[in-house]
Amino acid sequence: MSSLNSINSVLKESRRFKPSNQFVKTAFINSAKKYLELWKKSIKSPDSFWKKQANESLVWAKPFSKTLEWKLPHAKWFVGGKINVAYNCIDRHVEAGLGNKAAIIWEGEDGTRRILTYNELLNEVSQCANALMELGVSSGDRVSIYMPLIPEAVVSMLACARIGAMHSVIFGGFSSDALADRNNDAQSKLVITADGGFRKGSFLSLKDNVDEALKKSSSVQKVLVFKRSDRACKMKDGRDYWWHDIVYRQSIHSKCKPFDSEHPLFLLYTSGSTGKPKGIVHTSAGYLLGATISFKYIFDIKVSDTFWCTADVGWITGHTYVTYGPLSNGASIVMYEGAPNFPDWGRFWSIIERYKVSIFYTAPTAIRACIKAGDDWPKKYDLSSLRILGTVGEPINPEAWLWYHEVIGNKKCPIVDTWWQTETGSAMITPLPGAIVTTPGTATVPFFGIEPEIVDKAGKPVKKGHGGFLVIKKPWPSMLRTIWGDDERYVHQYWSQIPGCYFTGDGARQDKHGNYWILGRIDDVLNVSGHRLSTMEIESTLVSHHAVAEAAVVGKPDDIKGEAIVCFVSLKSGFKASEELKLELQTHVAKQIGALARPDQIRLSDSLPKTRSGKIMRRLLRDIAAGKVSTQDTSTLEDFAVLAALRQDDDI
Numbered sequence: 128m129s130s131l132n133s134i135n136s137v138l139k140e141s142r143r144f145k146p147s148n149q150f151v152k153t154a155f156i157n158s159a160k161k162y163l164e165l166w167k168k169s170i171k172s173p174d175s176f177w178k179k180q181a182n183e184s185l186v187w188a189k190p191f192s193k194t195l196e197w198k199l200p201h202a203k204w205f206v207g208g209k210i211n212v213a214y215n216c217i218d219r220h221v222e223a224g225l226g227n228k229a230a231i232i233w234e235g236e237d238g239t240r241r242i243l244t245y246n247e248l249l250n251e252v253s254q255c256a257n258a259l260m261e262l263g264v265s266s267g268d269r270v271s272i273y274m275p276l277i278p279e280a281v282v283s284m285l286a287c288a289r290i291g292a293m294h295s296v297i298f299g300g301f302s303s304d305a306l307a308d309r310n311n312d313a314q315s316k317l318v319i320t321a322d323g324g325f326r327k328g329s330f331l332s333l334k335d336n337v338d339e340a341l342k343k344s345s346s347v348q349k350v351l352v353f354k355r356s357d358r359a360c361k362m363k364d365g366r367d368y369w370w371h372d373i374v375y376r377q378s379i380h381s382k383c384k385p386f387d388s389e390h391p392l393f394l395l396y397t398s399g400s401t402g403k404p405k406g407i408v409h410t411s412a413g414y415l416l417g418a419t420i421s422f423k424y425i426f427d428i429k430v431s432d433t434f435w436c437t438a439d440v441g442w443i444t445g446h447t448y449v450t451y452g453p454l455s456n457g458a459s460i461v462m463y464e465g466a467p468n469f470p471d472w473g474r475f476w477s478i479i480e481r482y483k484v485s486i487f488y489t490a491p492t493a494i495r496a497c498i499k500a501g502d503d504w505p506k507k508y509d510l511s512s513l514r515i516l517g518t519v520g521e522p523i524n525p526e527a528w529l530w531y532h533e534v535i536g537n538k539k540c541p542i543v544d545t546w547w548q549t550e551t552g553s554a555m556i557t558p559l560p561g562a563i564v565t566t567p568g569t570a571t572v573p574f575f576g577i578e579p580e581i582v583d584k585a586g587k588p589v590k591k592g593h594g595g596f597l598v599i600k601k602p603w604p605s606m607l608r609t610i611w612g613d614d615e616r617y618v619h620q621y622w623s624q625i626p627g628c629y630f631t632g633d634g635a636r637q638d639k640h641g642n643y644w645i646l647g648r649i650d651d652v653l654n655v656s657g658h659r660l661s662t663m664e665i666e667s668t669l670v671s672h673h674a675v676a677e678a679a680v681v682g683k684p685d686d687i688k689g690e691a692i693v694c695f696v697s698l699k700s701g702f703k704a705s706e707e708l709k710l711e712l713q714t715h716v717a718k719q720i721g722a723l724a725r726p727d728q729i730r731l732s733d734s735l736p737k738t739r740s741g742k743i744m745r746r747l748l749r750d751i752a753a754g755k756v757s758t759q760d761t762s763t764l765e766d767f768a769v770l771a772a773l774r775q776d777d778d779i
């Protein structure tokens with residue numbers, strides 16, 4: 128564990144924003160008192176709290192007999208119960224007469240528009256489920272989903288859920304190598320993809336990446352391909368199947384088989400501090416309950432709302448707040464395939480105006496990019512349909528918060544800054560919009576049933592106002608169950624750092640109002656544009672290049688992305704530093720991992736600064752990257768000899 132000094136908070140923000148009387152009037156939870164009462168009850172008697180929530184919010188095929196079986200650190204929630212997640216997200220709404228309500232309102236980057244009602248979603252998911260079975264997928268099998276942000280991505284996820292197969296969604300911006308690694312780790316049987324998708328005006332050929340990946344992932348037997356464009360697309364006989372050939376000829380009826388509460392629902396890969404991506408395992412009933420009730424209370428969802436979460440389905444946000452949370456609540460969601468600046472920076476706002484979006488949920492990095500593009504863009508559009516704004520992915524700086532509040536929310540929309548992780552499954556620390564007074568930069572208070580604490584290295588609570596490690600003291604239904612194929616790593620990483628508690632890997636402090644301020648990651652994981660990237664993974668990718676001897680990757684504060692990626696690289700003898708080589712290394716990383724991981728800066732040196740014990744002096748490199756130590760930035764080659772000598776005992 129690294130020192131917490133490096134993430135000491137410098138924020139001194141204290142402005143307080145109350146929800147308006149008008150908002151409070153219709154809110155589910157309409158006062159801090161009510162929130163606190165319910166929260167205290169949920170912590171004092173978690174069993175009865177969760178039991179009540181599970182019975183009221185979900186439809187069970189067979190009732191559960193026990194709320195929680197907790198053998199630290201392994202949890203079984205709602206033991207004995209049987210449930211079908213897809214039934215809860217679709218069929219129950221159709222049965223309740225909501226069949227003609229819009230489920231997915233979709234806009235492609237190229238301007239294509241589609242609306243799927245709950246009836247249509249049920250038909251498509253049933254057909255897709257039947258097709259998956261015809262392609263040999265059965266309960267417990269893993270299916271990789273590598274798609275653009277189109278309705279069929281959600282249809283595929285729900286079709287897997289319907290037949291009890293686990294989906295593993297791989298972000299469409301990841302490279303073929305990243306896809307191959309994830310296919311292999313999960314031993315996926317099938318890949319669902321599209322010929323490609325539109326992003327920033329160009330067509331990204333996903334199917335080509337799948338073809339590349341399949342050279343290295345032998346577990347995959349078949350590929351189901353949705354046709355998104357008119358372009359030619361190579362198909363391999365006997366392996367590749369067009370969606371329109373195989374899905375649309377299936378029956379629109381499919382039986383919803385009940386599965387055990389703890390039946391695995393999906394796997395989602397995320398970066399950890401030891402390099403290899405971790406397959407986070409979520410299971411059925413507990414995950415769905417977390418997604419369902421957090422969505423209901425945090426977004427105060429009403430039948431008339433139109434909800435838009437801009438996240439891609441490749442991230443946990445796209446699982447919980449594009450797919451499972453909204454659909455389980457019978458909400459109408461907006462989905463947009465492309466980039467926020469295509470064809471111009473008005474795209475987000477035009478979508479809000481066109482579909483009268485009432486709840487908008489995005490990432491601070493997107494907000495900062497929009498600020499940079501200028502206020503003229505949002506001002507061109509009618510954003511008066513908005514009533515709640517949300518953020519997720521990283522701490523939001525007060526300047527961005529205030530802009531969001533004033534320019535987008537017209538000072539009338541509460542902002543919910545939601546803290547959570549791939550591992551937590553649903554939002555954990557967040558305001559409830561009609562109950563909690565917010566201050567820019569804090570995710571405020573714990574959600575029902577969640578008991579956070581801020582502790583020191585020994586696990587002792589720190590004094591109020593002091594920084595420390597954020598831990599969660601009690602299990603909760605949507606928590607991860609294990610790491611796919613590596614339960615030891617699960618135990619070690621999450622439950623052994625502070626014995627008995629779930630270790631989040633984030634630093635935090637609590638202010639005098641009880642608000643939690645997240646101070647960022649304390650491990651070697653960067654947060655780039657709201658997404659975790661492992662420095663180790665980027666380092667080993669760099670070292671796989673023939674010219675590279677050693678590499679150290681650190682983050683540097685960045686106005687838009689939160690953190691920029693700076694790589695210090697020492698070359699093998701015989702290789703000369705040059706601008707071309709730097710460019711080549713940047714491209715190498717982008718190609719191996721994906722464009723998201725493309726280094727912002729490559730700095731070449733003869734050797735890397737190390738302590739006597741041989742550890743790379745990361746803090747020194749972080750300072751240099753941030754420009755805190757003067758170096759000859761303009762030269763292609765850094766000389767660390769002097770600096771290293773100055774900092775010999777810096778053992779970080």
Ligand code: WT7
Nearest residue numbers: 519520521522544545546547548549645658659
């Ligand atoms: C890490 C989790 C949860 C979906 C998106 C990212 C950071 C997330 C906030 C927030 C401050 C935040 C944390 C966390 N984070 N939300 N509202 N305020 N930090 O999921 O890739 O699993 O990353 O993102 O550092 O640990 P993820």
